[in-house]
Amino acid sequence: MRTEKNIYYKLALNRLREKGYIIQSITCDGRRGLMKDLFNTPVQMCQFHMIAIVMRKLRKKHQSSAGKELKIITKTITESTKNEFYLRLHTWYLKHEIFLKERSEKANEKGYFPYKHRNIRGAYASLKWYMNYLFSFEKYTEINIEKTTNRIEGLFKHLKRQLNNHNGLTKKHKIMFIKDFLNKKSC
Structure with a gap:
């Protein structure tokens, strides 16, 4: 397969189901559209892929303390429980909420004043979006879901x-x- 598209995954999963296979869980690298359409199948987001997503959004030598702290928190995903991780993340958000809401003084071509810290906001938004998928292995302990791919x-x-x-x-x-x-x- 040259390109990965959600439709190919859906077709493959449907073929497996038609052949009588029971899919207990799926650990994947973050295909958002696919995660919503898996018909009550537990989905685990690969924790290493999540770390990579956040690290791509935050530069190697991030300047702001908010970015540096978010990188440190993100690296704890693999040894944290869901509650521990999201408590740290929420505490971080409360500490940096004003910083994250800062907008540019210059309007863009549409007259909109964009947020200043788009990369940090994007990294945080990714962690929030995948919240229901990053720790599925804790929720479904009886089927022994892999945390990573x-x-x-x-x-x-x-x-x-x-x-x-x-x-x-x-x-x-x-x-x-x-x-x-x-x-x-x-x-």
């Missing part, structure tokens, strides 16, 4: 390496190879 990404990396070693396979033989590979890994 590391295991599956490692499996696919190994599969791609194996396929590259056998790059002369026809499409039919590639499919057989993949099925055999996955069957061996599931045992």
Whole structure:
């Protein structure tokens, strides 16, 4: 697949369901549209992908104390409970609320005065938006949901390496190879 689109995931999930598979949970890297449409299937946002999203929004050497503190808080996701993490995040927000609401003195072409600290606001908004998905593993302890996509990404990396070693396979033989590979890994 050259591009990842939500429709491809939905089609694949529907095919699996039609074949009788029961999907207990999904750990993904943050496909917003897909997360809403999973028909009562628990969804876990990969915690490492969440950290990466926030770090991309905040520069490497962020200047403001609000940005620096948000980076530190974000890095605690993997060892925090939902309540601990969101208590820290809410405390951070209350401390920096006025800073986050600062607007530019210059209006843009539409006459709107944009917020000054868009990247920090965006990082915070991402953490808030994914709140219901970042700690699903706590809510559904009985099905042992993975917190990250590391295991599956490692499996696919190994599969791609194996396929590259056998790059002369026809499409039919590639499919057989993949099925055999996955069957061996599931045992």
